[in-house]
Amino acid sequence: MEIRTAAPADSPAIRDVARRSLQASYSLGPGAITDAISEWYGEDTVGETLADPDRVVLAAERDGQVVGFAESERSADGETATILWLHVDPAYRGESIATALFERTRDRLEESGVERVAGRVLEDNDDGNDFYEAQGFERVGQEEVEVAGRTRVENIYAEGSDGGLQSIRAADGATVYVDENDWDEGSAGKFYAVYADEDATDHYGYFCANCNRLANAMDAMGRIECDNCGNARKATRWDAAYL
Structure with missing residues (x-):
């Protein structure tokens, strides 16, 4: 498996992975998922995201196929960053792809000068919340977000304290x-x-x-x-x- 920077040519695969991931992880109807994919991963939107110098989008590729991706955003001062989405194709879950994406994303952010990394995941995604806790992160906040015209709660995670x-x-x-x-x-x-x-x-x-x-x-x-x-x-x- 290769973890690499996502390219514009990956846009169709990113949309496909996101769609299958949302279907498997969230209690969203088909219409809501279609609306969400159109809003977040439309052709123009993905292009703008990949061109944004404050965004880091990494793709996990296996046998020439994109099977997962992680999207993060650095703050304006470059000192902090938030992992916004981490999607893995359900057919490839259980193979540590999410962990590899997470670790490579954190390494890439730290190499760019980021000192603190947070993660966001919707409250009703049990696997996503468990994943951040397994990485040693703890829930530090919540925020309401609009998903396909419906208000949902998003949990915010940050690395747990090491006592210092x-x-x-x-x-x-x-x-x-x-x-x-x-x-x-x-x-x-x-x-x-x-x-x-x-x-x-x-x-x-x-x-x-x-x-x-x-x-x-x-x-x-x-x-x-x-x-x-x-x-x-x-x-x-x-x-x-x-x-």
């Missing part, structure tokens, strides 16, 4: 440290404490696990809100202005 601080670069170029043992629950995902030093004495702000980005600092009332995705932790202190 994880370094990332902030927008101003400074290296800061995410403490994955110190977190608050938000409306859509966890907020991890971020420090400006490795000793965790100089508090810098918070990291939003729902969208894998640094969030606003806590205000005087104890409220945290992410500008990017809207994940929020409600205020813990109240005064007359809130009554």
Whole structure:
């Protein structure tokens, strides 16, 4: 089996794999699957995705046939990335193809400078959720998404804590440290404490696990809100202005 960068010529195979994968993994009707494939994997859409420098699309090929693919997206600053889709043809499942795609994707992202990788999978895809947990990832948030005109819940996964601080670069170029043992629950995902030093004495702000980005600092009332995705932790202190 070969894992390689997907090419425009792979577009028909990508659509075919995605269709069979969706049929096997989700409780979607034929019409919903057709609409989803048209929206996400139409000829123009696949072409734009493959040409996007912030997207990484890898194909798994066996005997000249594409049997799976993984699509991921780097953040604007290139420091974080999210695996958006990982599809394997049902006829080839159980052969570690998903694991090979996952590992090669993570390697490729890290080689490009990405420091944190997250994954997304719809809540009703039991195999997909089990897969991320088997890779040592833990669910850190949820988000509602529109699939073929219907609102569904998507789980967000990130690597589990190893007990230490994880370094990332902030927008101003400074290296800061995410403490994955110190977190608050938000409306859509966890907020991890971020420090400006490795000793965790100089508090810098918070990291939003729902969208894998640094969030606003806590205000005087104890409220945290992410500008990017809207994940929020409600205020813990109240005064007359809130009554």
